[in-house]
Amino acid sequence: MANPPQTSLGYSVTIGPSNPDISSPQPEKSLIPPPPMSSAPPRFPPPKLQQDHMTSPSIKTPNLLSPANGVKTGSPIPHLSTPPGPPVFTSPVRPAAVPFRTSPATPQPVALSSGSSFPTSSPPHFSNGSAELQHQVPHAAEETMPVGESSCVLFSAHKVLKKKKQANVPSLGFGALVSPGKEVSPSLQIIQRDPHRCHNCGAFANIYCKILLGSGQWQCVICRNLNGSEGEYVAPSKEELRNFPELSSPMVDYVQTGNNRSSYVPVSDSRMSAPIILVIDECLDEPHLQHLQSSLHAFVESIPPTARIGIILYGRTVSVYDFSEDSIASSDVLAGDKLPTEDSLKALLYGTGVYLSPMHASKQVAHDIFSSLRPYKLNITEASRDRCLGTAVEVALAIIQGPSAEMSRGVVKRPGGNSRIIVCAGGPNTYGPGSVPHSFSHPNYLHMEKMALKWMELLGRKAHQHNAVIDILCAGNCPVRVPVLQPLAKASGGVLVLHDDFGEAFGVNLQRASTRAAGSHGFLEIRCSDDILVTQIVGPGEEAHIDTHETFKNDAALSIQMPSVEETQSFAVSMENKRDIESNHVFFQFAIRYSNVYQADISRVVTVRLPTVDSVSAYLSSFQDEVAAVLIAKRTLLRAKIFSEAIDMRTMIDERVKDIALKFGSQVPKSKLYRFPKELSALSELLFHLRRSPLLGNIIGHDDERSVLRNLFLNASFDLSLRMVAPRCLMYREGGTFEELPAYDLAMQSDKAVVLDHGTDVFIWLGAELAADEGRSAAALAACRTLAEELSEFRFPAPRILAFKEGSSQARYFVTRLIPAHKDPPYEQEARFPQLRSLTPEERIKLKSSFLFFDDPSFCEWMRSLKVVPPEPS
Numbered sequence: 001m002a003n004p005p006q007t008s009l010g011y012s013v014t015i016g017p018s019n020p021d022i023s024s025p026q027p028e029k030s031l032i033p034p035p036p037m038s039s040a041p042p043r044f045p046p047p048k049l050q051q052d053h054m055t056s057p058s059i060k061t062p063n064l065l066s067p068a069n070g071v072k073t074g075s076p077i078p079h080l081s082t083p084p085g086p087p088v089f090t091s092p093v094r095p096a097a098v099p100f101r102t103s104p105a106t107p108q109p110v111a112l113s114s115g116s117s118f119p120t121s122s123p124p125h126f127s128n129g130s131a132e133l134q135h136q137v138p139h140a141a142e143e144t145m146p147v148g149e150s151s152c153v154l155f156s157a158h159k160v161l162k163k164k165k166q167a168n169v170p171s172l173g174f175g176a177l178v179s180p181g182k183e184v185s186p187s188l189q190i191i192q193r194d195p196h197r198c199h200n201c202g203a204f205a206n207i208y209c210k211i212l213l214g215s216g217q218w219q220c221v222i223c224r225n226l227n228g229s230e231g232e233y234v235a236p237s238k239e240e241l242r243n244f245p246e247l248s249s250p251m252v253d254y255v256q257t258g259n260n261r262s263s264y265v266p267v268s269d270s271r272m273s274a275p276i277i278l279v280i281d282e283c284l285d286e287p288h289l290q291h292l293q294s295s296l297h298a299f300v301e302s303i304p305p306t307a308r309i310g311i312i313l314y315g316r317t318v319s320v321y322d323f324s325e326d327s328i329a330s331s332d333v334l335a336g337d338k339l340p341t342e343d344s345l346k347a348l349l350y351g352t353g354v355y356l357s358p359m360h361a362s363k364q365v366a367h368d369i370f371s372s373l374r375p376y377k378l379n380i381t382e383a384s385r386d387r388c389l390g391t392a393v394e395v396a397l398a399i400i401q402g403p404s405a406e407m408s409r410g411v412v413k414r415p416g417g418n419s420r421i422i423v424c425a426g427g428p429n430t431y432g433p434g435s436v437p438h439s440f441s442h443p444n445y446l447h448m449e450k451m452a453l454k455w456m457e458l459l460g461r462k463a464h465q466h467n468a469v470i471d472i473l474c475a476g477n478c479p480v481r482v483p484v485l486q487p488l489a490k491a492s493g494g495v496l497v498l499h500d501d502f503g504e505a506f507g508v509n510l511q512r513a514s515t516r517a518a519g520s521h522g523f524l525e526i527r528c529s530d531d532i533l534v535t536q537i538v539g540p541g542e543e544a545h546i547d548t549h550e551t552f553k554n555d556a557a558l559s560i561q562m563p564s565v566e567e568t569q570s571f572a573v574s575m576e577n578k579r580d581i582e583s584n585h586v587f588f589q590f591a592i593r594y595s596n597v598y599q600a601d602i603s604r605v606v607t608v609r610l611p612t613v614d615s616v617s618a619y620l621s622s623f624q625d626e627v628a629a630v631l632i633a634k635r636t637l638l639r640a641k642i643f644s645e646a647i648d649m650r651t652m653i654d655e656r657v658k659d660i661a662l663k664f665g666s667q668v669p670k671s672k673l674y675r676f677p678k679e680l681s682a683l684s685e686l687l688f689h690l691r692r693s694p695l696l697g698n699i700i701g702h703d704d705e706r707s708v709l710r711n712l713f714l715n716a717s718f719d720l721s722l723r724m725v726a727p728r729c730l731m732y733r734e735g736g737t738f739e740e741l742p743a744y745d746l747a748m749q750s751d752k753a754v755v756l757d758h759g760t761d762v763f764i765w766l767g768a769e770l771a772a773d774e775g776r777s778a779a780a781l782a783a784c785r786t787l788a789e790e791l792s793e794f795r796f797p798a799p800r801i802l803a804f805k806e807g808s809s810q811a812r813y814f815v816t817r818l819i820p821a822h823k824d825p826p827y828e829q830e831a832r833f834p835q836l837r838s839l840t841p842e843e844r845i846k847l848k849s850s851f852l853f854f855d856d857p858s859f860c861e862w863m864r865s866l867k868v869v870p871p872e873p874s
Contacts, residue, residue, distance in 0.1 A: 151251065152182040153590055153606050154718055156631055158622040160532075160586050162612045164577040166619075171659035175574040175631045177718045178539075180524055180592040180604075181565040189245030189252045195603065196232070196246070200225035202552035203527050203589055205233075206607035207250050211241055221587040221607070222527050223554065246605070254603040274419050274467075274597065275356045276303070276514045277310035277396045281426040282319075283385040286375040288426060288476050288502055295507035296370040296424075302511045305360035310399055311369055314392035315376075315385070316431060320348065320399070321369050323357035329368040334395060336388025336432045345395075349403045356399060382427050382478035383438060389425060390434030393459060393470065393488070396421045400468055418493070418518040418564055418597075419468040422510065424502070426474070428481035434459065436484055452484050460491025464563045467520050468492060471513045475499035475506050482704040486711065493518070493540070493563025497797045498708050505800055512796040519594035519602070522562030526573065529586040533578045534558055538634045539571030540715040557591075565594040568796055570717045572634040581612050620664060620679035629686035630721045632656070637695055637710055643703065646696045653691045654866055657684060661868045673869050681871035688819065688859045689726035689743070694760075699816050709760065712797070716759075720795065723759035727817050730755045730787065731835075732780050738787060739835075744821035746833045748814075749847055750806060753780040755787055756817055757799075762788040763814045764803035771805045806850075822851045823858040832859075832873050 154177045161167035167174060196205040198220035205227075209218045216233035217226050235241050242248040278299075284292060303309070311321040318340075319331040332348055334340050340348075348355075359366075376385065400419045429435045434455040437445050463470050471494040474480045482496065489496040499506045523544055526534060537560065544561035560571070592604040613619055636653065640646040660683075661674040668675060676684050690696060694706075695713055713724050729743040732753035741747050747754050750767035764784040771777045781803060788801045804810040821829055826844075830836050836844065863870040 151606065152179040152184065152592070152604070153177070153588075153608060154624065154627045155608065155610065156624055156628040157619060158610060158624070159619050160581065160610050160612045161577070161616065161619045162581040162614050164580050166616060167577040169659070169663050171656045171663065172628070173574060173631060173635070174576070175572065176588070177570050177572055177627055177630060177721075178524065178526075178590055178592075179567070179570040179717050180522065180562065180594070181519060181567045181569060182717070183567055184251070189249045191245050191252055191254050192256070193254070195254050195605070196227070196229050198223060198225050198227050198552070200227075200552060200554050201527065202525075202555040202557060204591060204605045204607070205229070205246050206589065206605065207247055208587060208607060208609050209247070211235075211238070211247075213238065213241075221609070222529060222589060250608065251604070251606045254605070256601040257599075275308040275310060275400060276420045276422065277312060277356075277399065279312045279314060279389070279392045279396055279421060279423045280373075281387060281389075281424055282313045282315045282373065283376045283382070283387055284426045284476070284502075285382070289373060289375045291502035291506070292424060292426075292475075293370050293373060295502055295510055297367060298507050299510045299514070300359070300363055300366045300370070303359055303514055305358065305363075307359050307514075308356045309359055309362065309366065310356045310396070311366065312392050312396055312399075313373075314388050316388065318388060318392045318395050320353070320355055320395060321365075322353040322355065323362040323365050324352060324354040326365065329365055329372055334391070336386070336391045339391060339394055339433055340398070345398050346403075348395075349398065382476070384430070385427060386431035387425075387427055387429055388432035388435070389423065389429035389485075390455065390459060390488075391432045393421060393423065393463070394433070397463055397466060397468060401466060418520050419466075420514055421463065421468055421470045421492075421494075422513050423470065423472045424475075424506075424510070425472055425480055425485070426476045426502075427478040429456075429484065434484070434488075436481055449484060453487055456484060457487035457491050460488045463488075463492040469518055469564050470494040472496045473499065473506060473509055473513065475502045479704065482707055486707075490711075491563065495712070495797065496708060498705060500800075505798065508798045509796065512794075512798060516566060516568070516796055517597045519565030519596045522565035522592070522594035524560040524562060524571065525557040525591040525593070526560075527557045527589045527591075528575070529583075529588075531578055531581045531583070532586055532588070533576050534573060535576050536574040536635065537571055538638055538714055540564075540569045541571065562594070565592070568717055568720070569715055570721070572631050574631065574635065583612065585609050585611055616664065617679070620677055623679060623683070625680060625682035625686060626722055627718070629683055629690065629725055630718055632687065633690050633695070633721065633725050634714055636690070637713055640696060640710065641707075643706065646706070650691050650696055653687055653696075657687060657863070658866050658868060660684075661866075665868070668869060673867055675869045676863065676871040678871050681873065684863065684871055685819075685859055686726050688862055691862075692816070692819075692856070693725060694758075695724060697816075699813075712760070720759050723757055727756050727758040729818070730757070732784055736783050741835060742821075742833055743818055744833050745815060745818040745851065746821050746829060746836060746847070747818070748806065748850070749839075749843075750850065753777075753784050754814075755784050755791075756814060757788070757791055758817055760797070760799050761813070762792055762799050762801045763817070764788060764801070765811065765814045766803070766805045768806040820851075820854070820856050820858050822848060824860050828860055828870075 156173070156175050160174070196218065197203065198205075201220060201223040203220050203222040205218050206221065208221045211218050211233050212226075213233075213235050216229040216231050216235075218229055218233055219226050233241060233244070233247075246252050278296070280292075280296075300309075313319040313321075313331070314336060317336045318334040320334070321329065321331045332351075332353055334344060334348070357365075378385075400421075429452070430438050434452050436449050436452050439445070442448070460470060470489050470492040472485050472489045474482075474485075474497065480498075482498075486496050497509055499509070522541075524541060528534065537558070539560075541560040541562040544559040562569075586609070588608045588610070590606045590608075592602075592606075594602055596602055636649050639652075640649045657676070658674075660680065661676045664677045664680070665674045666677075667673070693699075694709055709724075713721060716724065727743045729741045729747055730738040731741050731747055732755070733739055738755070743756065748765065748767070750769040752767050753770055754765045756763040756765065764781065766777055766781065770780060785801065785803065792799050792801070802810065802813065804814070821833060824832075839847065857865065860870045
């Protein structure tokens with residue numbers, strides 16, 4: 001059933017040091033002789049991820065990126081629900097009878113058996129049109145204009161029900177996934193002038209507007225107001241109007257650069273003006289330190305020579321490394337128990353030290369610094385070591401601001417994109433500002449934790465204010481107190497990721513964190529036809545409160561501020577009918593405004609028109625199961641902060657499936673059973689996957705890991721979100737091709753190898769017979785690993801890639817992600833897994849005997865337990 005709306009908490013963005021009067025000694029210079037260089041760093045394959053949640057408040061923001069016509073960023077959002085940061089992925093593969101190969105950006109089709117019934121994603125196609133308007137206003141576009149596969153807006157259905165009572169069934173719901181930073185086709189129309197906007201509501205002129213050819217006036221599709229175009233849209237025929245990109249394409253980018261904006265500074269390489277500062281924990285034991293050094297050496301070799309880098313170490317003190325000497329690694333040392341004073345920061349920043357240096361000029365010094373790191377020497381447990389992480393991040397922000405920081409107060413500084421502060425943490429922040437006691441048994445722990453949460457959130461907002469994104473990469477065996485660190489990453493627009501160690505997985509994420517492009521000063525505005533109400537928004541943003549002055553007198557847009565704008569993000573927007581709809585179409589417009597890494601102001605405008613229908617069957621036939629499943633999953637996960645709530649949400653999914661069958665299905669004659677609607681057959685299976693997944697299931701035992709995974713999912717793009725809900729199963733075939741199969745345990749055949757992509761993890765399973773043949777198993781494993789790396793090449797955080805053999809203890813990770821279809825009768829197995837028909841009776845018996853008994857129901861058993869007849873395979 002329906003999830004209750006979530007309401008944001010308000011807060012102001014004005015931030016200052018929490019202890020402005022605390023003094024700090026002047027920085028001291030300590031010299032470290034350069035030790036011998038380690039060997040060249042290895043290339044890393046991809047790893048694992050995680051992240052944690054904090055309540056996200058609203059914020060007041062400066063009025064940035066306003067076109068000349070004016071841009072409104074007000075109107076409070078009644079139900080804005082927000083958690084933290086991102087990852088990056090590729091679109092789902094669709095089946096085709098060709099060998100499976102992938103390019104880094106777009107996976108190619110997979111070879112499938114003829115009977116495969118695995119549900120695949122289908123790109124949305126929105127029919128063109130507009131509401132009934134004055135007859136003298138002709139169309140400026142043709143009748144069919146699909147939003148292509150690269151669209152950053154995906155709706156759960158391509159039609160809208162007219163009747164409010166039918167449309168507002170909470171168990172199914174209606175909405176859209178909006179990906180503000182999604183990479184779009186190079187053919188996207190770009191406009192380097194101010195947009196035409198409705199003087200009444202602020203909506204942008206678009207492909208669905210009707211134009212008065214003689215006067216050039218255009219009618220807004222949102223509020224139906226008639227607007228002038230200063231004669232620009234005057235044309236002899238509607239065909240002439242197609243020369244205007246906004247009148248010929250449903251998605252356009254308005255770009256302002258150069259003289260269009262006074263603060264614009266051309267940048268040949270965006271990373272030159274957006275530095276990367278590594279903030280490194282120096283309280284590590286030797287095994288962890290060796291792995292970290294290897295990852296850091298590889299990182300230095302991977303980043304561009306023009307990238308500026310800074311290095312800070314923290315323990316009881318903060319060591320800021322100086323790049324002014326080519327032959328020696330030296331550092332300035334600040335106390336870690338309190339914030340540095342203005343005098344000590346001035347002594348640091350106005351001194352002779354160089355704390356940000358281009359990589360080409362300081363690579364050798366960076367290698368020397370990393371090689372000089374030494375393991376922790378004192379006999380103190382990892383969790384009890386003093387780590388002044390908060391002070392170290394404050395110093396990193398001061399270095400990013402530079403010596404002229406006090407001159408720029410009150411002025412928005414705009415480097416090319418966001419600076420990166422990457423924290424490499426091996427334990428909790430236990431010393432100085434924002435710290436918590438070493439022990440949970442401390443008599444004042446709860447109060448100190450509450451103060452630490454508030455301080456970290458303020459520091460994260462301060463970083464966002466100065467265009468800095470903080471990513472926290474944690475590794476090792478020591479709990480890092482995720483709830484305390486998460487607000488720091490989230491408020492700045494970054495992510496918190498948990499790793500098993502500082503090895504390959506950590507090294508990959510270190511490299512990807514430094515290179516992912518991030519836009520800044522982001523806003524998302526949503527405008528809908530008056531018949532549609534936005535009820536809830538889940539994603540990496542906050543309600544944007546702008547001053548009370550309204551540029552447009554009747555602008556009802558929902559405005560969301562984004563700490564950063566990246567390809568790895570999406571917003572889940574839930575909608576309802578306000579009333580019965582009379583018109584034949586409804587309109588939606590999404591305006592995404594941000595500054596990109598090249599300091600250009602982008603206003604991306606996506607306008608969608610959906611037809612309205614009276615027929616429930618027509619509505620269901622337009623339903624997009626995968627988009628709907630992700631929307632439902634995000635609304636559900638929002639209410640599952642702890643494990644006990646996750647258990648409640650499993651029951652909620654059961655009730656949801658029963659209600660969908662009751663409202664949209666049909667009753668079996670002479671029975672109390674209901675048939676699940678055949679149009680939604682894939683949705684029921686996706687919801688079963690969600691119920692058993694690590695997001696809600698009991699696969700993950702530790703609350704920190706569950707929290708990190710949950711918060712990553714709530715902000716993740718559609719592609720990664722879908723994989724986290726329902727894994728993708730690819731079986732290796734001789735000759736190096738892969739066949740995509742339903743994610744059922746029937747794929748675990750002893751002579752086969754299987755790749756299971758679960759978004760944050762990619763598993764490779766080798767059957768026992770195949771593993772016994774060294775030559776074949778080596779070839780299969782190499783092909784599977786190559787596929788896994790290609791599938792996840794651009795994800796951030798990068799997934800773990802784990803390989804194991806049939807019968808090993810680790811194989812349980814693989815089994816728990818698959819639907820236990822071996823428990824179904826043979827006819828149902830074959831209907832849902834047609835590949836079984838190619839097996840001989842002996843092979844079928846052998847396969848069945850390989851499964852152990854356990855209590856988990858199959859998909860069909862689960863549906864019947866709800867008094868619902870399982871739908872026929874699609």
